Amino acid sequence: MKNTSLHSIILFFAFACAGCSETPENVAPTPGDKFSTEAGTSALEPNPEGEESSDERVWGVYAGKLGLYGQEVAMELIITGNKVSGSYFYARHQKALQLDGTYNEASQKLQVTESYKGKATGYMEFTLLKGELNGFWMKKAGSTEKEDFQASLLPVDEKDYRVVHSVYENKHEMSFYNAEDSEVEMVSDVLKVSQLGKGLFTFYYSVVGGTGHLGSLDGLGETQNGKSTFELDECELQFVFNSTTAEVHETGDCQAFRGARAYFEGSLNKIR
Numbered sequence: 001m002k003n004t005s006l007h008s009i010i011l012f013f014a015f016a017c018a019g020c021s022e023t024p025e026n027v028a029p030t031p032g033d034k035f036s037t038e039a040g041t042s043a044l045e046p047n048p049e050g051e052e053s054s055d056e057r058v059w060g061v062y063a064g065k066l067g068l069y070g071q072e073v074a075m076e077l078i079i080t081g082n083k084v085s086g087s088y089f090y091a092r093h094q095k096a097l098q099l100d101g102t103y104n105e106a107s108q109k110l111q112v113t114e115s116y117k118g119k120a121t122g123y124m125e126f127t128l129l130k131g132e133l134n135g136f137w138m139k140k141a142g143s144t145e146k147e148d149f150q151a152s153l154l155p156v157d158e159k160d161y162r163v164v165h166s167v168y169e170n171k172h173e174m175s176f177y178n179a180e181d182s183e184v185e186m187v188s189d190v191l192k193v194s195q196l197g198k199g200l201f202t203f204y205y206s207v208v209g210g211t212g213h214l215g216s217l218d219g220l221g222e223t224q225n226g227k228s229t230f231e232l233d234e235c236e237l238q239f240v241f242n243s244t245t246a247e248v249h250e251t252g253d254c255q256a257f258r259g260a261r262a263y264f265e266g267s268l269n270k271i272r
């Protein structure tokens with residue numbers, strides 16, 4: 001599976017549809033019912049002028065990039081009439097940020113307030129069109145400093161969506177040289193993985209290599225036929241997960257995301 005964004009240094013988002021008239025009560029339709037990525041169709045068609053918005057419930061999960069450094073995020077959104085709720089998290093931090101706001105069906109624009117533990121932490125404004133979210137994040141509504149946000153609908157049904165966070169660590173010795181001698185210190189490589197369902201997962205991986213060279217990378221990976229991979233241009237990683245460990249192998253050229261002596265390679269122990 002190819003990941004086309006060029007900015008994936010630390011770094012996922014969430015949707016599908018529900019409530020069509022032919023659908024049994026309390027059963028959510030699949031994302032394709034209301035969110036379409038096919039050319040010539042829109043995610044939610046505006047109502048004819050003067051016609052009231054329905055209270056139809058639309059659900060979906062999205063993954064994409066947010067901020068100056070393009071950090072990976074995953075977002076779950078629920079639209080019921082003109083009300084929006086949901087949450088998102090950064091692959092690096094794995095902490096759910098709550099979303100609450102409004103949806104304008106005519107303009108297909110969403111305006112949401114972000115909060116953490118009941119305290120407002122940001123504001124987002126973006127459009128929803130053809131399965132794509134495009135907009136920005138800011139500290140508060142009306143702020144002049146904005147950070148770009150883009151995300152794409154994932155092929156995950158609501159019944160299959162369940163976020164499971166895991167953290168892996170590899171502690172090892174590393175020599176650091178100065179002008180006269182060297183010092184040995186304990187350092188840690190850290191891998192954070194968040195499973196989303198349907199074999200999709202976000203990850204953040206940071207490593208410390210020889211003489212303190214650093215590397216970090218985040219993105220959206222996929223597991224197919226027992227093989228878990230991430231690809232971005234020439235960079236490719238392969239993951240092997242089990243109950244207590246994770247192995248990572250750099251099978252492509254990922255030099256753009258690490259120092260010369262740091263490698264996305266190794267075995268890590270699960271710590272939570």
